[in-house]
Amino acid sequence: MRRFLTQHASAFGDAVRKLFASPLGTILSLIVIGTALALPAASGIILDNLRDLAGGAPKAQQISLFMASSADRRAFDEIELRLRMAHVGNWRFVPRDEALERLKAIEGVPEILASLPKNPLPDAFIVEPEDVRPEMVENLAKTFSSWPEVEHVQLDSEWVRRLDVFLRIGRLMILMLASLFGGALIIVTFNTIRLQILAQADEIEIARLIGATNAFVRRPFQYFGFLQGLLGGLFAAALILLGAGLLSSTLDELVALYGGRWAPHGLDFALVGRLTGIGALLGWLGAQLSVAVHLKKGA
Amino acid sequence: MIRARALSKRYPQGIDAIKEVSFDIGTGEMVFITGRSGAGKTTLFRLLAAIERPTTGSIIVNGQNLAALRKSAIPFLRRSFGLVFQDQKLLFDRNAIDNVLLPMKIVGLPANEALRRARAALDKVGLLNREKANLLTLSGGEQQRLAIARAVVNRPSILLADEPTTNLDADSAAGILEIFRAFHQVGVTLIVATHDPQWVSRLSPRILRLDHGRILGSDG
Ligand SMILES: Nc1ncnc2c1ncn2[C@@H]1O[C@H](COP(=O)(O)OP(=O)(O)O)[C@@H](O)[C@H]1O
Ligand SMILES: [Mg+2]
Numbered sequence: 190m191r192r193f194l195t196q197h198a199s200a201f202g203d204a205v206r207k208l209f210a211s212p213l214g215t216i217l218s219l220i221v222i223g224t225a226l227a228l229p230a231a232s233g234i235i236l237d238n239l240r241d242l243a244g245g246a247p248k249a250q251q252i253s254l255f256m257a258s259s260a261d262r263r264a265f266d267e268i269e270l271r272l273r274m275a276h277v278g279n280w281r282f283v284p285r286d287e288a289l290e291r292l293k294a295i296e297g298v299p300e301i302l303a304s305l306p307k308n309p310l311p312d313a314f315i316v317e318p319e320d321v322r323p324e325m326v327e328n329l330a331k332t333f334s335s336w337p338e339v340e341h342v343q344l345d346s347e348w349v350r351r352l353d354v355f356l357r358i359g360r361l362m363i364l365m366l367a368s369l370f371g372g373a374l375i376i377v378t379f380n381t382i383r384l385q386i387l388a389q390a391d392e393i394e395i396a397r398l399i400g401a402t403n404a405f406v407r408r409p410f411q412y413f414g415f416l417q418g419l420l421g422g423l424f425a426a427a428l429i430l431l432g433a434g435l436l437s438s439t440l441d442e443l444v445a446l447y448g449g450r451w452a453p454h455g456l457d458f459a460l461v462g463r464l465t466g467i468g469a470l471l472g473w474l475g476a477q478l479s480v481a482v483h484l485k486k487g488a
Numbered sequence: 489m490i491r492a493r494a495l496s497k498r499y500p501q502g503i504d505a506i507k508e509v510s511f512d513i514g515t516g517e518m519v520f521i522t523g524r525s526g527a528g529k530t531t532l533f534r535l536l537a538a539i540e541r542p543t544t545g546s547i548i549v550n551g552q553n554l555a556a557l558r559k560s561a562i563p564f565l566r567r568s569f570g571l572v573f574q575d576q577k578l579l580f581d582r583n584a585i586d587n588v589l590l591p592m593k594i595v596g597l598p599a600n601e602a603l604r605r606a607r608a609a610l611d612k613v614g615l616l617n618r619e620k621a622n623l624l625t626l627s628g629g630e631q632q633r634l635a636i637a638r639a640v641v642n643r644p645s646i647l648l649a650d651e652p653t654t655n656l657d658a659d660s661a662a663g664i665l666e667i668f669r670a671f672h673q674v675g676v677t678l679i680v681a682t683h684d685p686q687w688v689s690r691l692s693p694r695i696l697r698l699d700h701g702r703i704l705g706s707d708g
Contacts, residue, residue: 192596199593395577398539399638400567401594402560 204412222421227428229367234455254314257340264338278319285310378475386483418472422465495545505531507701518678522685523698529681533650570639572649585619609641629660646677
């Protein structure tokens with residue numbers, strides 16, 4: 190056990206020494222790895238916050254059921270009954286006269302209305318569904334339109350649905366970007382370690398000849414990949430936090446213009462943890478691959 | 489302790505370097521393997537250290553048949569030997585003591601204990617005052633002694649040396665032989681391959697004479 194720990198400590202020490210042995214190379218690698226991790230992570234954070242800025246919208250989602258002009262009291266009762274049975278959420282009845290009154294409150298409209306011979310508005314039910322997932326709202330609207338004396342069903346916030354699709358496309362693109370850059374990170378580590386193995390061919394051969402196991406030979410490289418990825422992750426987190434800091438005052442103004450408040454989330458300790466974790470994992474993976482390809486198994 | 493039976497090695501190119509060789513070496517023996525250049529001494533050294541596998545026959549070291557040894561067991565077998573290679577295989581980008589520390593790093597000895605043992609080993613070969621020396625500043629004899637220090641630092645029961653006195657002047661060679669005598673006296677089994685045995689006689693070792701891959705005779 191003691192020896193096991195000593196071996197790991199010494200491999201770890203070797204890895205740290207390698208990081209410092211060629212500072213320029215290490216810095217270049219960290220920039221590449223940091224950028225590769227920061228770009229997709231930053232895009233993800235921006236997307237998440239965009240969705241939240243649009244966040245109030247889904248709750249305001251409404252479905253309007255416009256009744257046929259032939260509908261009478263009995264038809265309204267029927268719809269009310271069905272709405273009550275369906276447990277869809279909040280709803281209220283807006284008689285055509287009430288709708289007209291509200292319309293009149295808007296400037297310039299009374300003049301237009303005055304020229305009309307009679308109230309052109311239909312009676313309506315306004316439903317605020319409990320479940321605001323776009324596909325559920327869509328389904329509800331479809332159901333409503335099949336009910337008797339319902340002439341037209343209108344989704345008041347289709348733009349939310351469009352935004353949702355847009356966000357999903359965005360997320361997919363970020364996922365592709367992340368895979369691409371994750372691959373780049375693995376390749377960078379793979380190549381760095383290939384060069385190290387070449388440079389240390391003598392030492393590796395000699396160590397094997399006098400009793401080094403495969404694990405002993407591989408361990409420093411694995412630690413190196415792990416450490417370099419971890420530092421790259423830290424660098425990425427620093428880049429993102431710095432960028433957010435620089436942008437925040439400008440964004441404050443912009444968001445204030447739309448009556449919102451800039452309270453970004455995703456810029457926290459969990460981000461640092463995630464980036465270092467992913468960096469370390471991918472670095473270790475690159476090292477593992479490089480070692481498997483470039484280090485022949487002993488004797 | 490070491491038992492070879494009908495041991496043969498044919499290299500892929502078709503050269504039969506060792507042919508049907510049988511011998512026994514007991515614990516604490518001092519054995520010199522002699523023969524002209526090309527006789528098969530280095531091949532025998534490499535078979536003993538499991539660097540090469542026998543083509544046919546068997547070679548048993550401490551109860552393990554090297555012909556059938558699992559790959560994963562080879563590093564641990566090698567640790568029971570102290571190996572002094574014909575070309576020494578020292579690391580010239582490290583100083584003297586770092587070279588001696590390598591075997592202990594491999595087995596995971598704690599740093600302070602390793603340093604203590606490395607100094608003791610350097611002391612035994614008379615290099616304690618050169619522990620920080622760049623290897624390029626060491627003479628041929630000093631490099632050879634450093635190679636021996638690295639071989640013995642983990643206190644192996646068998647010391648295997650390939651041409652340890654070749655290219656050394658008479659004084660240096662005598663110094664190396666004195667070191668071997670000292671290890672022999674504390675019970676280490678010594679196996680030394682050399683093409684130049686005439687001045688070895690004063691150690692009065694047992695001699696295995698190799699010629700074209702066969703043992704011609706064994707005396708001593
Ligand atoms: N790796 C090798 N591949 C092919 N032939 C070899 C190899 N090593 C040695 N030989 C051949 O095997 C024979 C014995 O060589 P070696 O064991 O080095 O002899 P010695 O050490 O006694 O000089 C020689 O003919 C040599 O050319
Ligand atoms: Mg030889």
